[in-house]
Amino acid sequence: MSAHLLIAALRDPACVTALDASGWNALIAAARAERLIGTLAERCAGLRLPDAAERILADARFSAREGRRTALWEAEATRRALAPLGVPVILLKGTAYAAAGLAAGRGRAIGDCDILVPKARIGEVERALLAAGWEWVKPDPYDDAYYRRWMHELPPLIHRDRDAMIDVHHTILPLTARVTPDAEALIADSEVLDGGLRVLGGSDMICHAAAHLFADGDLAGGLRNLWDIHCLIGDLGTDGLAARAERHGLREPVLRAVRLSHHLYGTDVPDGWRHLRPADWLFRRRLSSRDGWGRATNRLLEEGFYMRSHLLRMPPGMLARHLWTKWRKGHRPVA
Amino acid sequence: MRHVFAVRIGPVGFRVGSDWRAPVAQLESLYRDYPAPADGIPDFTVRLHAARPWRRVIRPAVTIGGDYVIPDAAPLPLRLGLLAAEMGMNLQMALAQRRYLLLHASAVERDGRALVMTGLSGAGKSTLAALLMARGWRLMGDEFALLDPETGLVHAFPRLISLKNESVAVVRAAMPGGRFGPALPDTPKGDIRHLVPDAQAIARMAEPARPAVILFPAFGHRRDMRAVPPSETFVRLTQASTNYTALGEPGFETLTRLVTEVPARAIDYPDAESALALVEAAWEAAA
Numbered sequence: 314m315s316a317h318l319l320i321a322a323l324r325d326p327a328c329v330t331a332l333d334a335s336g337w338n339a340l341i342a343a344a345r346a347e348r349l350i351g352t353l354a355e356r357c358a359g360l361r362l363p364d365a366a367e368r369i370l371a372d373a374r375f376s377a378r379e380g381r382r383t384a385l386w387e388a389e390a391t392r393r394a395l396a397p398l399g400v401p402v403i404l405l406k407g408t409a410y411a412a413a414g415l416a417a418g419r420g421r422a423i424g425d426c427d428i429l430v431p432k433a434r435i436g437e438v439e440r441a442l443l444a445a446g447w448e449w450v451k452p453d454p455y456d457d458a459y460y461r462r463w464m465h466e467l468p469p470l471i472h473r474d475r476d477a478m479i480d481v482h483h484t485i486l487p488l489t490a491r492v493t494p495d496a497e498a499l500i501a502d503s504e505v506l507d508g509g510l511r512v513l514g515g516s517d518m519i520c521h522a523a524a525h526l527f528a529d530g531d532l533a534g535g536l537r538n539l540w541d542i543h544c545l546i547g548d549l550g551t552d553g554l555a556a557r558a559e560r561h562g563l564r565e566p567v568l569r570a571v572r573l574s575h576h577l578y579g580t581d582v583p584d585g586w587r588h589l590r591p592a593d594w595l596f597r598r599r600l601s602s603r604d605g606w607g608r609a610t611n612r613l614l615e616e617g618f619y620m621r622s623h624l625l626r627m628p629p630g631m632l633a634r635h636l637w638t639k640w641r642k643g644h645r646p647v648a
Numbered sequence: 649m650r651h652v653f654a655v656r657i658g659p660v661g662f663r664v665g666s667d668w669r670a671p672v673a674q675l676e677s678l679y680r681d682y683p684a685p686a687d688g689i690p691d692f693t694v695r696l697h698a699a700r701p702w703r704r705v706i707r708p709a710v711t712i713g714g715d716y717v718i719p720d721a722a723p724l725p726l727r728l729g730l731l732a733a734e735m736g737m738n739l740q741m742a743l744a745q746r747r748y749l750l751l752h753a754s755a756v757e758r759d760g761r762a763l764v765m766t767g768l769s770g771a772g773k774s775t776l777a778a779l780l781m782a783r784g785w786r787l788m789g790d791e792f793a794l795l796d797p798e799t800g801l802v803h804a805f806p807r808l809i810s811l812k813n814e815s816v817a818v819v820r821a822a823m824p825g826g827r828f829g830p831a832l833p834d835t836p837k838g839d840i841r842h843l844v845p846d847a848q849a850i851a852r853m854a855e856p857a858r859p860a861v862i863l864f865p866a867f868g869h870r871r872d873m874r875a876v877p878p879s880e881t882f883v884r885l886t887q888a889s890t891n892y893t894a895l896g897e898p899g900f901e902t903l904t905r906l907v908t909e910v911p912a913r914a915i916d917y918p919d920a921e922s923a924l925a926l927v928e929a930a931w932e933a934a935a
Contacts, residue, residue, distance in 0.1 A: 345716070382896065
C-alpha cells in the first residue's frame with residue numbers, strides 16, 4: 314500500500330533512502346494523488362537520493378514555492394479589494410498557513426483563496442469583489458440559491474484576469490449541519506498579520522482543519538488535511554484546544570483528528586488523547602487506501618464516506634430533496 | 649496494473665499501466681529502440697483503465713488517468729488505446745512539467761542549431777518536422793519543444809510523430825522506409841497514424857541544441873514569408889506554452905531571452921514543396 318509508504322516518508326524522511334525504484338514509483342504516485350508531493354519534497358530536501366527522484370522532488374519544490382507566491386499575491390489582491398470596507402478579512406487553510414509562516418504551509422499545495430468575513434458584512438464584501446474583477450462561476454440558479462441559503466460560504470467567485478478562485482466564508486460549516494461553530498468567536502479571536510490580513514487563533518485553526526476533515530468532507534485528500542493538523546499541533550500545541558473545540562461543538566472531530574494524527578504521523582499529543590476508538594479504524598482505512606499507481610483501492614469505503622459527508626451536511630429529508638433536484642438536472646454523483 | 653510499459657523520451661521518463669494488453673504491445677513495438685527511464689524512476693505515470701470493471705471486456709472504453717488529469721475527459725474505444733496512451737503522456741507534460749518551458753511546437757536540428765516551428769493545430773508542424781527528418785535534419789520532436797530556463801537550449805522530446813488526415817499519405821510517400829504505427833481512423837482529431845522517429849533522432853535525443861530560428865507556418869495560403877517582431881513572437885509563444893504561467897518569473901525570462909536572441913518568421917504555403925523551400929530560405933537567412 315503506497316499510502317503507508319507516504320505516511321512513513323512524511324514521518325521520517327530519511328527512510329526514503331532505502332527505497333528501490335518500484336518503491337519510489339509508488340511513493341511518488343501516492344504523494345501526487347494526495348497532493349502531498351510538495352510537502353514530501355520539502356521534507357526530503359538535502360537527503361542523498363537517486364538523481365531521477367531528486368529531479369522530480371526539485372520540480373515539486375519549485376511548483377510549491379511558485380504556488381505559495383501566487384497564493385500570497387492573491388491574498389494581497391483580496392486585501393486591496395476589501396480594504397475600503399474596513400472589514401476584518403481572515404485567511405483560512407493553505408493561504409493562512411503560508412501567510413502566517415506555519416510548518417503546515419511548507420511545500421503545501423494551495424488551491425482556492427479561502428477567507429472568512431463577518432456574516433453581516435458579506436453583501437458588501439461580495440459587491441466589492443465583483444467591482445474588483447471577480448465573477449460568478451456557478452451559472453445555475455438552483456446552485457446559487459442553495460449556496461446563499463444553506464452554505465457557509467458564497468458561491469465561488471473567479472477573477473477574470475488571474476483565473477484565481479475565491480471562497481468567501483461567513484462560518485466554517487454549512488448552516489444545515491447539526492453543529493454550529495461560533496463564528497463570532499472565530500472572528501473576535503483572530504490574529505492580525507503584518508499587512509493587515511488576519512488568521513484564526515491557534516486553537517480555532519486546528520478546530521477548522523478538523524471540521525473541514527471530519528465534519529464536512531468525504532475525506533478525499535484526507536492525508537493532506539491530517540498533515541495540516543499534525544503540523545498545526547506541532548507549531549501551536551494543544552493548550553486550550555479541548556475547551557475551544559467544545560465551544561464550537563467540534564469536540565468529536567477535533568479529538569478524532571488528534572488521535573489519527575498521533576497514530577499516523579506520530580504527533581505529540583497529551584496521553585489521554587492517543588488511544589484509537591473502534592470507529593477510527595474505518596477512517597484510518599479510508600485515509601490510507603492507495604495502491605502503487607496512486608489509485609484509490611477501496612471504492613466501497615470511498616462511496617460510503619461520500620454518503621456520510623452528505624448526511625453530515627444536511628438532514629435526510631433535505632438531502633433527498635436536494636439529490637432529486639440535482640438528478641433531474643442531469644447531475645450524477647460519483648461518475 | 650496488469651500491463652506495464654516504461655520508456656524515456658528525451659529527458660522525460662514515463663510509465664504506462666493498462667488494463668489491456670493491446671495498447672502496451674503497440675507501445676513496446678513502436679518505442680522498442682528507446683531507453684528505459686533513468687534510475688528506473690519515471691517522471692510521470694499514465695493509467696489506461698476501464699471506467700467500470702466490466703468495461704474491460706464489454707464495449708471496452710479506455711479512460712485516461714495518471715498523476716495529473718483533466719476531469720471529464722471522454723474515454724476512447726479500445727481500438728484507439730495507443731492514442732489514449734500518447735494523449736496521457738502529453739497531458740502529464742502539459743499539466744505538470746516544470747523543469748522546462750514547454751512550447752507546443754515541433755523542432756529539428758542541423759549543425760547543433762535548432763529550428764522551432766509553432767502554430768495552431770493544422771498549421772503543419774508535424775508534417776513539416778517529418779519531411780525535414782526525411783531530408784536528414786535531426787528530429788527533436790513534433791509536439792513539445794523543451795526550453796531550458798538555465799541555458800536557453802532546446803531539449804529534444806522525440807515522441808512518435810502524430811500525423812493527421814492528408815499528411816499521412818504525403819509523409820508515407822516521402823519516407824517509403826519509415827516505420828508507421830497502425831492506422832487509427834475516426835479519432836476525435838480525424839484519421840491519425842504515428843511515425844517512429846528515425847535512428848538518428850533516437851540516438852541523439854540527449855543532445856540539446858541552441859535555438860536558431862522560430863517559424864510560424866500556416867498551410868493553405870499563397871506562398872509568402874515575413875519577419876515577425878519579438879513582441880508578437882512573445883505573445884504568440886505565451887499562447888503556445890502550456891506552463892508559461894506556472895513557471896512564473898523563470899518562464900518570463902526564458903521566453904524574453906528566446907525572442908530577443910532568435911529571429912522569427914511567418915511562412916505561408918500552399919503545398920509541401922513550397923514549405924520546404926521556405927524553411928531552407930529562412931534557415932539560410934538566419935545563418
